[in-house]
Each structure stands twice: as structure tokens, then as C-alpha cells.
Amino acid sequence: MTDSSSSNLIDPSIFEYLKAHGEEELEVGEKLHHITSALNRHISTCQGFLSRIHSTPSSKLPPLLKQVENDGIKPEIDSVGELARFASNYPYYKWSRSIQNVVGTILLTGWLGGLETESRPGELGRLLTIEEVGQLLKVPVNLKDRDAFHITIEEYILALTDITEELSRLAMNSVTMGDIDLTVRISGFIKDLFAGFQLLNLKNDIVRKRVDAVKYHVKKVEDVIYDLSLRNLIPKHEAASS
Template sequence: MSDNRVITSIFEEFQKNLDQEQELRETIRSTCKEIDQLSREVLTVLQVIHNNEPAIPQACQKARDIFEKVRDGYSKLKEAVPDHEYYKYQDHWRFMTQRLCFLISLTIWLEKGILVTHETVAEVLGVSAVEQRLGFHLDIEDYLVGLLQMCSEVSRLAVNSVTRGDYSTPQQISKFVMELNAGFRLLNLKNDHLRKRFDALKYDVKKIEEVVYDLSIRGLLPASGNADAASMSTE
């Protein structure tokens, strides 16, 4: 009987831990679902960039308003996830965070035409930019995947800009993506997912180059733009 009581006690403790674990995962899943819905709202808001250029500033402001709610969501995640256990639960928010990195980087590029830093994205999300053993942080890989996703979106923007008679935006996109591509080539990427995502960047670059070159041969670019397109064609 004594041994049975000991075994029962041990397994009752196991069940208690399993219940607590399940409860925590449900809390994390629920919070991530709320944040993910907000990210989809931002994605919908920013789709206006492809067909209504005058509305872009208002779309960016609306996106920033939603990012404030996203920040509150990440604050809940930080409170829920125990210290030292970030990577144990990371799969719950990994892809959602990558999408948000893409949306934040796109918003800031639309506003200022610059590459957002890892630190700035972390600040918008309200998390630490430093990978650390304690506390919630923005993983560098998630940030980089977000940038690659942004490249796909702006390559689409380059094409749609031409259809509405905007010939300067493709030039701006071309310069930006080429510089970003050069930056990624400095990295020795060994992670399979990130490496495959980077490999897709060459197709985005090619699409943008074709748009700019087509504008050039049609005489729709200023002299500097023609020179840049000619340079691309010889590479």
C-alpha cells in the first residue's frame, strides 16, 4: 500500500504539471490568435498601396494605430511566458511575428523610404531587441524573414505602380531592394527556412529589374533612371 500511495502521489503531481502546462499553452494560443487577427487587419489596410497612392499616408497611420494594440498583445505574451522558456513556446508566435516584422518594415519604408532596424521593430512590438536567456525578445531570424517578405510585397508594388502611371516608385524600390539583397549576401545563412526564403529574393530582384528596364527602353524614366537600368542589363 505504501508503494502504491507513493506512485499515486508521483503521478498526481505529473498530472498537475500537465494541466498547468496545457492551461499556459491555451493562454498563449488565445493571445496569439488575437495578435494574429490584428496582423491580418494591418495587411488588409496596407493593400491600398497597390491601387490608391494618395491613401498611403492614411493607411500607414491606421496601421500604426493597430500596432499599438499589437504591442498590448505582446505585453500579455511576455507576462504569460515563464523566464527561461521563450524557445519552448516560440512556435506559437514565430510566423505571426515574422508577418508583423514584414508589416512594420513595409509601413516605415512607405513613410520614410528607409530600412527599419531590428531595434525599431522590437520597439514597435514592445519587446527586447537583445536575444537573451531571460525575457521575451525579437529573434533576429524572425526580423530577417520579415524583411524578405517585404521585398516580395514591394516587388509587387513596383509592377502595380507602373499600371497607374507612377514611374518613379519602381526606381526607388529597385535601389532599395538591390541594396538589401547586397546586405543579405554578406550573411552566411545556414538555417534552412531562412536560406530558402533568401533564395526566393533573386526572383523579386529579377521582377523589379525587368520593370525598370522596360520603363527605360520605353523612355519613361529620367536620364539617371535610364543609366541605372542600362547598368542592370549588363550585370
């Protein structure tokens, strides 16, 4: 026979608490899903515009970059702002991949000569710092004093590896478009970037593997430069410096 008094050993308020907070967590998750879904749509749009760089000569990039900024990056900034305001209240949720993609679109657009800032004019080959990315997105970077939404060093480095892959592809397509100078510039940039990565003490396995993969992009572009130099399409001193 069951002792009816045993049911009194469990405080009913325990389940009331679980019910209330479980429902709250579902609501938060749904809201974050809604925000990040919109953000991911803007990222896809921005990446779609940027994909056109592979068939657009560098001399004709400015109008395309303006479209990227107005119709791609500005909506991204708005969505990141909404995410930052909401997510800072719930720092245990993760959205790193989406933010990495946003940072990647900004870094690539900046490198191509878009996204002028007050301190730096738009110019081909410019690498935006993590602080400049934070200023553009209007969010803090690398926070250490509080747990709130921010751009992390890891997200910035991973975004750099993303644009290295994209630029290595652009280097080859630039040859097809007859833009040898751009190929040479890309070669020098990704080699310098990879050299910079070697100075970092990378303890995160994912980041280390992604950085290690950059050497394959460097090699791919070096092969293009070597082939161009054999065909005397670039001066030998430029081939050596790239």
C-alpha cells in the same frame, strides 16, 4: 498469481505530479492560444489595410498609413506586449511566425513613410533597424543573457524577405498608377537589400532559402525597369542606378 507487493514499486506521487503539471501545461497552452489568436486577428487587419497600397498613389499614402498605425499596428503592439509578459515565463513555446508577420507590417509601414520615431522622421524608403522595431513593440531584441521573450535576428530577416515580395508587387502596381518614381525607388531598395543579404553567413536552411528567393523579386522588378526604359518612361541614368 500476481504479487500484490509489486504495486508498491510505483510511487503514487509520480502520477500526482504528472496530473498537476499536465493540467498546468494545458492551461498555459490555452492562454497562449488565446493571446496569439487575438494577435493574428490584429495582424490580418493590419495586412488588410496595407493591401490598399497597391491601389493608392504614393502621394495619397499618408492618411492610409495613419490608419495602419492607429487601427493595425497599435493593436499589434498591445497584443505583443501581452504575449511577451506571459510567454517569458514559458520560453519553450513557439510563436515565431506571428511575430515575423508583426515585424513585417512594421517594416513595410516604416518603408512607406509611416511610424515616425524621435530619432528618425517618417520618410519613404526608410528601413527600420531591429532595435527600432523592438522599441516600437516595447520588447527586447536578440537576447543572449537570458531566456525571455524577444525579437530574434531570424524573425527580422524573414520579415525583410516578406516585405521584399510585397514591394516587388507594389513596383508593378505603381506603374499602373503612373507612379514610376516609386517603382524606381523600390528597385534600388530591393537590390541593395539583396546585396546586403549576401554578406550574411546564413546557416539556417529556412532563412537561407527565403533569402535566395529574394533574387527572383529583384529580377521581377528589374524586368519592369527594363521595359520602362525601353519605352523611354524613365531616364537611362535612373534605370542604370536602380
